[in-house]
Amino acid sequence: MDGSANDTRLTRRRALQLGLGAAALPALAGTGAFPAAASAPMLGPARPDHYRFRMGGFECTLLSDGAVQLDGPHPIFGQNVSEEEMAKLMAANFLPRSRFEIAFTPLLVNTGSELVLFDTGNGPAGRKRGAGRLLASLKNAGYAADQVDVVVITHCHPDHIGGLLEAALPAFPKARYAIARKEYDFWTGGDAPEGRSRVLVRRNVVPLAEKFTFLEPDDPVVAGIQAIEAFGHTPGHMAFLLESDGEFMLLFADTTNHFVASLQKPDWHVRFDMDKEKAAATRKRILEMAARERWPVTGYHMPFPAVGYIEKTASAYRWVPASYQFSVV
Numbered sequence: 264m265d266g267s268a269n270d271t272r273l274t275r276r277r278a279l280q281l282g283l284g285a286a287a288l289p290a291l292a293g294t295g296a297f298p299a300a301a302s303a304p305m306l307g308p309a310r311p312d313h314y315r316f317r318m319g320g321f322e323c324t325l326l327s328d329g330a331v332q333l334d335g336p337h338p339i340f341g342q343n344v345s346e347e348e349m350a351k352l353m354a355a356n357f358l359p360r361s362r363f364e365i366a367f368t369p370l371l372v373n374t375g376s377e378l379v380l381f382d383t384g385n386g387p388a389g390r391k392r393g394a395g396r397l398l399a400s401l402k403n404a405g406y407a408a409d410q411v412d413v414v415v416i417t418h419c420h421p422d423h424i425g426g427l428l429e430a431a432l433p434a435f436p437k438a439r440y441a442i443a444r445k446e447y448d449f450w451t452g453g454d455a456p457e458g459r460s461r462v463l464v465r466r467n468v469v470p471l472a473e474k475f476t477f478l479e480p481d482d483p484v485v486a487g488i489q490a491i492e493a494f495g496h497t498p499g500h501m502a503f504l505l506e507s508d509g510e511f512m513l514l515f516a517d518t519t520n521h522f523v524a525s526l527q528k529p530d531w532h533v534r535f536d537m538d539k540e541k542a543a544a545t546r547k548r549i550l551e552m553a554a555r556e557r558w559p560v561t562g563y564h565m566p567f568p569a570v571g572y573i574e575k576t577a578s579a580y581r582w583v584p585a586s587y588q589f590s591v592v
């Protein structure tokens with residue numbers, strides 16, 4: 264859009280604010296009532312790529328790995344309902360009906376003694392589609408990749424393990440790793456479907472196996488970070504509860520994949536959930552816990568910076584993005 268079109272739009276809006284009909288516009292043109300805007304170049308969209316706050320004695324940094332845009336949400340979301348039902352839900356939430364965005368937001372936690380990264384983004388393969396930006400965001404946030412002490416993998420989908428390697432070498436060269444035993448065993452055993460996840464597990468995860476700790480539900484990862492069973496999205500998908508100085512935050516990874524559809528309609532089936540019914544049951548259990556406890560939560564696919572609260576509503580839940588809760592002192 265060039266400058267003159269923009270001027271017209273502003274003039275029109277201002278005229279409407281003044282209670283003037285569109286017919287009044289020609290009369291105002293050229294009167295000097297609306298000075299022309301300075302002609303600075305359009306710079307294109309800009310988005311923040313990291314967001315840091317304190318949680319008790321922990322310092323948490325949410326790091327954007329980017330986002331991809333797709334057709335949908337239906338039928339990726341709402342596989343068991345009509346396209347029209349999804350369109351109505353999107354419209355009610357001020358969202359487009361036929362396009363949507365999936366963001367990827369790993370969390371980095373400085374516990375005071377260790378730097379713990381949850382998930383690694385899409386990695387090099389994601390770069391041609393607007394993702395794979397974790398290492399750039401990490402650098403912009405003030406960290407070097409070799410400072411990361413522990414990499415926790417919530418599950419083995421490509422948008423979570425794709426960034427384990429960079430140029431065929433470990434992207435976080437000094438890190439040890441943690442993952443659910445059940446998740447590792449599934450993807451390295453005979454039952455996993457052939458596909459991108461399995462290929463990436465072979466390429467990115469298995470070569471690092473000797474540096475992995477294998478977690479059971481409720482196991483600690485480091486002091487103040489505990490694994491929570493969240494099976495369903497994948498067989499060994501894990502959430503994690505962070506606790507420091509009496510403050511809590513729940514990281515629920517891919518328990519929800521869309522901030523409206525997954526929360527307002529937790530029973531709607533999602534293509535990415537390997538076990539639809541189990542994933543829906545887990546979704547409701549985790550959302551109920553977060554709503555009841557009033558914990559702040561971070562979800563990997565929530566809109567950046569992907570931290571907020573879960574409000575219980577008459578029919579289900581609602582995403583409440585965090586505002587200044589972590590900033591006030």
Ligand SMILES: [Zn+2]
Nearest residue numbers: 420422517563
């Ligand atoms: Zn994911």
